[in-house]
Amino acid sequence: MQLFSALAVLREGLTGQTGWRRHWRKATPKPRYDTVIVGGGGHGLATAYYLAKRHGITDVAVLERGWIGGGNTGRNTTIVRSNYRVGANPPFYEHALKLWEGLSRELNFNVMFSQRGVLNLAHSPGQLDGYAERGNAMRLHGIDAELLDRDGVAERAPMLDFGRDARFPIEGGLLQPRAGTARHDAVAWGYARAADALGVDIVEDCAVTGLSIDRGRIRGVDTTRGLIAADKVGVAVAGHSSQVMTMAGIRLPIESHVLQAFVTEGLKPMLDTVVTFGAGHFYISQSDKGGLVFGGDLDGYNSYASRGNLPLASDVAGNAMAMMPCVGRLKVLRSWGGVMDMTMDGSPIIAKTPVTGLYLNGGWCYGGFKATPGSGWTFAHTIAQDAPHSLNAAFNLERFATGHLIDERGAGPVPGHQ
Amino acid sequence: MLLIPCPWCGPRAQTEFHYGGDASLRRPALSTARTPADPALVDYVYLRDNPKGLHQEHWQHAAGCGQWLVVARDTRSHAILGSAPPGGDPLSPPGTDDPAA
Numbered sequence: 001m002q003l004f005s006a007l008a009v010l011r012e013g014l015t016g017q018t019g020w021r022r023h024w025r026k027a028t029p030k031p032r033y034d035t036v037i038v039g040g041g042g043h044g045l046a047t048a049y050y051l052a053k054r055h056g057i058t059d060v061a062v063l064e065r066g067w068i069g070g071g072n073t074g075r076n077t078t079i080v081r082s083n084y085r086v087g088a089n090p091p092f093y094e095h096a097l098k099l100w101e102g103l104s105r106e107l108n109f110n111v112m113f114s115q116r117g118v119l120n121l122a123h124s125p126g127q128l129d130g131y132a133e134r135g136n137a138m139r140l141h142g143i144d145a146e147l148l149d150r151d152g153v154a155e156r157a158p159m160l161d162f163g164r165d166a167r168f169p170i171e172g173g174l175l176q177p178r179a180g181t182a183r184h185d186a187v188a189w190g191y192a193r194a195a196d197a198l199g200v201d202i203v204e205d206c207a208v209t210g211l212s213i214d215r216g217r218i219r220g221v222d223t224t225r226g227l228i229a230a231d232k233v234g235v236a237v238a239g240h241s242s243q244v245m246t247m248a249g250i251r252l253p254i255e256s257h258v259l260q261a262f263v264t265e266g267l268k269p270m271l272d273t274v275v276t277f278g279a280g281h282f283y284i285s286q287s288d289k290g291g292l293v294f295g296g297d298l299d300g301y302n303s304y305a306s307r308g309n310l311p312l313a314s315d316v317a318g319n320a321m322a323m324m325p326c327v328g329r330l331k332v333l334r335s336w337g338g339v340m341d342m343t344m345d346g347s348p349i350i351a352k353t354p355v356t357g358l359y360l361n362g363g364w365c366y367g368g369f370k371a372t373p374g375s376g377w378t379f380a381h382t383i384a385q386d387a388p389h390s391l392n393a394a395f396n397l398e399r400f401a402t403g404h405l406i407d408e409r410g411a412g413p414v415p416g417h418q
Numbered sequence: 419m420l421l422i423p424c425p426w427c428g429p430r431a432q433t434e435f436h437y438g439g440d441a442s443l444r445r446p447a448l449s450t451a452r453t454p455a456d457p458a459l460v461d462y463v464y465l466r467d468n469p470k471g472l473h474q475e476h477w478q479h480a481a482g483c484g485q486w487l488v489v490a491r492d493t494r495s496h497a498i499l500g501s502a503p504p505g506g507d508p509l510s511p512p513g514t515d516d517p518a519a
Contacts, residue, residue: 240470242466242467242468242470243468243470246467251461251465251466251467252465252466252468253464253465253466254466254468255439255440255466255468256468256470256493300437301420301437301475301491302439302440302468302473302475302493303493303496304470304493304494305493305494305495305496309419309420309432309496310419311419311432311433344463344464400460400463400464400465401455401457401460401464402455413463413464415439
């Protein structure tokens with residue numbers, strides 16, 4: 001692997017930038033691997049990287065239907081946080097956050113992880129009490145959390161509407177200072193490059209069309225580039241988990257929904273943290289290019305269309321205007337949709353399946369990006385050991401039958417909690 | 419904006435409707451012993467076919483006539499292929515599944 005360093009940048013600057021090479025090989029699939037990962041998004045690539053790095057399993061292929069960074073990895077709003085409260089969530093997401101903190105160094109690739117904080121607004125004394133309780137739960141898990149009063153919020157985010165005649169006046173907020181944002185596709189590229197350097201084959205333009213199963217055991221995958229045999233197959237295709245797992249005859253507690261995101265024209269720096277609205281569903285940050293990146297709710301009906309509809313865009317804009325009216329005259333440059341695996345309790349699945357040697361990583365709802373390093377780390381463990389790590393043991397498929405749901409919002413079995 | 423054909427009111431904007439999810443699900447008979455792990459009940463509550471393509475789904479014309487309906491919609495394109503009263507076939511020609519006919 002060609003390492004990035006100040007010296008390398010200087011050398012290339014003096015030689016016309018002619019020495020950079022491809023960051024990963026364009027691999028042609030071999031007929032057989034120890035382990036095949038289906039899905040070349042952040043989660044699949046991180047899984048391959050940790051399989052090679054932590055478990056010494058390097059005879060691995062990552063199969064990607066499109067191109068690296070072209071799926072949901074490049075479609076999210078890049079927020080990273082661990083401000084969870086329930087069950088297995090806080091330790092899992094905190095583990096992921098700790099991996100984020102060392103990720104650029106670990107991968108020798110700048111993922112632009114910026115710990116600018118995530119600030120959840122409270123709009124009533126009751127909501128602020130709820131955030132105090134959440135913050136305490138986080139601190140008991142060793143996660144940083146600070147409860148802010150109204151003045152504390154105004155100090156950090158003065159552009160919000162602090163008028164007492166605001167539609168939802170701001171009472172305070174819960175801040176996680178170590179949370180923040182990262183450059184989303186750099187995460188995929190960084191993991192791809194690092195996994196490739198450890199011998200992993202990254203195969204783009206290779207769609208899986210079938211799973212080869214014999215007497216309850218996985219034998220390999222059928223693909224558009226031929227049959228590939230494997231002892232173990234890990235599926236990390238969130239958005240399309242149902243589509244792949246149905247090839248193994250497995251129905252999932254998942255519906256696919258579309259989640260939109262929006263970017264405005266570039267501005268000078270005006271928002272140096274991530275803010276979420278507490279009276280609706282809205283989150284916003286400012287990218288390093290200056291555009292405001294924001295999103296809200298799901299469109300609310302099953303969809304694989306990768307694009308949403310106007311009513312939700314209008315709803316998101318309404319949230320924005322209620323929270324920070326100063327954005328009202330900005331132009332939206334782009335909007336797009338990502339296809340989300342919405343599970344019936346809002347929590348992911350990183351688990352073994354009823355088929356021996358077939359593993360599932362999915363159900364990320366609208367929060368998969370922040371989990372990427374932790375997801376890959378625990379999924380690699382699950383595949384290598386044929387048993388989950390304690391961090392992901394609760395994210396199993398059986399919980400829906402046994403009643404051990406991880407329902408952070410206490411909303412019951414409704415995908416998207418609408 | 420989806421334009422949803424309500425069997426009672428005609429084509430109406432999606433914002434008048436509330437989404438009710440997969441219409442193919444059938445609640446298992448309540449007479450069976452319902453332990454927490456009753457597989458039929460678990461399947462009904464949690465598992466979905468989640469098709470990529472034709473999806474038959476419930477909508478309620480909540481801000482209109484209040485009636486529930488079944489809509490056939492393509493989840494790849496959002497194209498609506500037909501609608502019918504609950505229990506009807508949204509893909510049959512209009513009128514043929516009108517319970518009053």
